[in-house]
Amino acid sequence: xxxxxxxLETGDYxxxxxxxxxxxxxxxxxxxxxxxxxxxxxxxxxxxxxxLWVIASRKLKVQPSKGQFFAEYMYEFVRNxxxxxxxxxxxxxxxxxxxxxxxxxxxxNWFGQFFLFMYPAFSNVGFAYGLAILxxxxxxxxxxxxxxxxxxxxxxxxxxxxxxxxxxxxxxLEFLATFITRPITLALRLFANLFAGHLVVMVFAIGGxxxxxxxxxxxxxxxxxxSILFSIIIMLLELFIGALQAYIFTVLTAQYVxxxxxxxx
Amino acid sequence: xxxxxISGNLNMxxxxxxxxxxxxxxxxxxASVINGTARQPEARGAMMSTAFIGFAVVEALAIxxxxxxxxx
Numbered sequence: 001x002x003x004x005x006x007x008l009e010t011g012d013y014x015x016x017x018x019x020x021x022x023x024x025x026x027x028x029x030x031x032x033x034x035x036x037x038x039x040x041x042x043x044x045x046x047x048x049x050x051x052l053w054v055i056a057s058r059k060l061k062v063q064p065s066k067g068q069f070f071a072e073y074m075y076e077f078v079r080n081x082x083x084x085x086x087x088x089x090x091x092x093x094x095x096x097x098x099x100x101x102x103x104x105x106x107x108x109n110w111f112g113q114f115f116l117f118m119y120p121a122f123s124n125v126g127f128a129y130g131l132a133i134l135x136x137x138x139x140x141x142x143x144x145x146x147x148x149x150x151x152x153x154x155x156x157x158x159x160x161x162x163x164x165x166x167x168x169x170x171x172x173l174e175f176l177a178t179f180i181t182r183p184i185t186l187a188l189r190l191f192a193n194l195f196a197g198h199l200v201v202m203v204f205a206i207g208g209x210x211x212x213x214x215x216x217x218x219x220x221x222x223x224x225x226x227s228i229l230f231s232i233i234i235m236l237l238e239l240f241i242g243a244l245q246a247y248i249f250t251v252l253t254a255q256y257v258x259x260x261x262x263x264x265x
Numbered sequence: 266x267x268x269x270x271i272s273g274n275l276n277m278x279x280x281x282x283x284x285x286x287x288x289x290x291x292x293x294x295x296a297s298v299i300n301g302t303a304r305q306p307e308a309r310g311a312m313m314s315t316a317f318i319g320f321a322v323v324e325a326l327a328i329x330x331x332x333x334x335x336x337x
Contacts, residue, residue, distance in 0.1 A: 181325060188329075188332055189321075189324060252321055
């Protein structure tokens with residue numbers, strides 16, 4: 001056995017990587033491959049959000065109970081802090097989508113730190129693309145509904161005060177920015193943050209577990225224990241990052257809707 | 266005998282370099298928001314929404330870089 005310079009280089013250790021994000025069928029043979037853990041988690045998350053909001057919106061009292069207070073706090077955070085601040089007068093039409101988006105993202109991101117799941121569904125890029133396409137349809141649809149087909153294209157592609165000789169340069173750039181890079185960056189921002197966070201937790205947990213299981217080397221065992229404790233601290237950071245990414249995704253969706261329906265000044 | 270062999274993809278080093286500029290940009294944006302809020306607390310809402318557009322545009326560079334680091 002040759003000893004590497006680094007403790008984890010001796011050979012029987014396989015570091016976590018992108019292969020840990022591949023999932024196969026939950027019941028191989030009975031169910032197709034796409035019925036995997038992330039899909040089931042996303043469905044559970046959606047059902048959880050629907051059920052919680054239905055329960056929260058029934059039997060509302062003037063003097064709220066603790067549960068109602070909490071639900072109203074969440075609702076007002078999205079309504080006043082995101083929707084009304086950004087969309088101003090006509091925020092009511094988009095509030096249900098924004099609230100659903102925020103709570104769905106929050107629940108699904110926190111599944112990454114929740115026992116039993118321990119995996120954020122949005123660290124698979126397909127789920128993030130799906131939500132980004134939905135947001136794209138909402139903000140492009142809002143623009144077309146308000147300004148008509150040509151009107152919205154004119155508003156989105158031709159900024160005010162651009163001289164005519166610059167238009168051949170500006171129109172393709174604006175088209176790229178509004179219709180292509182916006183949804184892609186929206187999806188990849190969410191995906192990359194959750195993917196990287198889950199990967200960091202796995203590096204510390206799996207590497208720490210390997211170090212703990214080495215015989216006759218107290219230094220390895222102590223550093224393994226420390227890195228497992230550290231992985232718990234990183235999970236606490238991930239709780240914060242999951243909430244932050246849910247917030248940013250919702251704010252940016254509201255922002256994009258606002259730029260497509262705002263009146264020209 | 267080679268003492269230490271490092272395997273992996275050089276793309277990740279390129280991605281690490283590519284994150285420097287967006288990191289500075291995002292830091293600068295939010296530093297300006299904090300400064301502005303300290304000077305005029307009531308303008309925080311207006312500054313935050315502008316800051317988030319700027320944040321999205323700047324962070325797009327880092328996001329495109331991570332996509333290219335995996336694809337290329």
